[in-house]
Amino acid sequence: MRFVNPIPFVRDIGRSKAFYQDILGLRVLEDFGSFVLFETGFAIHEGQSLEQTVWREATTSQEPYGQRNLLLYFEHEDVDAAFAEIGPRVKLIHPVERQAWGQRVFRFYDPDGHAIEIGEPQNLALTGDFQGS
Numbered sequence: 001m002r003f004v005n006p007i008p009f010v011r012d013i014g015r016s017k018a019f020y021q022d023i024l025g026l027r028v029l030e031d032f033g034s035f036v037l038f039e040t041g042f043a044i045h046e047g048q049s050l051e052q053t054v055w056r057e058a059t060t061s062q063e064p065y066g067q068r069n070l071l072l073y074f075e076h077e078d079v080d081a082a083f084a085e086i087g088p089r090v091k092l093i094h095p096v097e098r099q100a101w102g103q104r105v106f107r108f109y110d111p112d113g114h115a116i117e118i119g120e121p122q123n124l125a126l127t128g129d130f131q132g133s
Contacts, residue, residue, distance in 0.1 A: 007035075008072065009047035009065040010112050016044050019111050023089050024074065042072075066113030079104050079120045086118070 010016040017036050020026045026038040034046035047065055048058040076082040083096050083106050093107035093115060105119035 005041050005043060006070065006072070007043045007045050007050070008070065008110075008112070008114050009050055010044050010110075011047055011062075011065065012111070013044065013046040015111050020044065023086055024116075040074075042074075064113040066109065066115065068115065070114060071107075072110070072114055072116045074116065074118045075121045076118050077121065079106065079118060082106075082118050 013034055013036065017028070017031070020036075020038060020042070021028065026040060026042060028036060029039045030037040034049040035043065036045075037043045051058040079096055086108070087095065087106065090108040090110075093109065096104055096106045098104050099119075103119050103122060105117050107115055107117045110116055
């Protein structure tokens with residue numbers, strides 16, 4: 001058995017697909033309408049459709065899916081360049097900062113309120129081969 005990936009539920013698949021393509025620069029590998037798989041293995045699924053598939057009924061609730069209980073983690077070789085490109089276009093949680101374990105990251109929300117973290121590659125943080133504050 002191997003873990004493949006989480007699949008966040010989203011309210012508006014078109015809006016979320018555009019967000020991950022346009023803001024994060026992810027490329028679509030497969031687009032099945034209510035399910036989008038990106039080249040990185042990351043995927044999103046239209047929430048009510050997936051609720052119907054999994055639980056045999058869709059909720060009528062319009063509560064946001066992102067509930068401060070999931071962090072979607074991405075890495076970028078140049079976290080400062082990623083922040084310069086992405087930061088002004090999203091609702092930030094915080095700008096680039098160094099974590100207790102040495103890695104530099106920034107965090108923000110996607111359109112459904114899922115928290116996203118973009119950090120420098122872990123190997124850079126662990127080896128001490130990094131720049132900046």
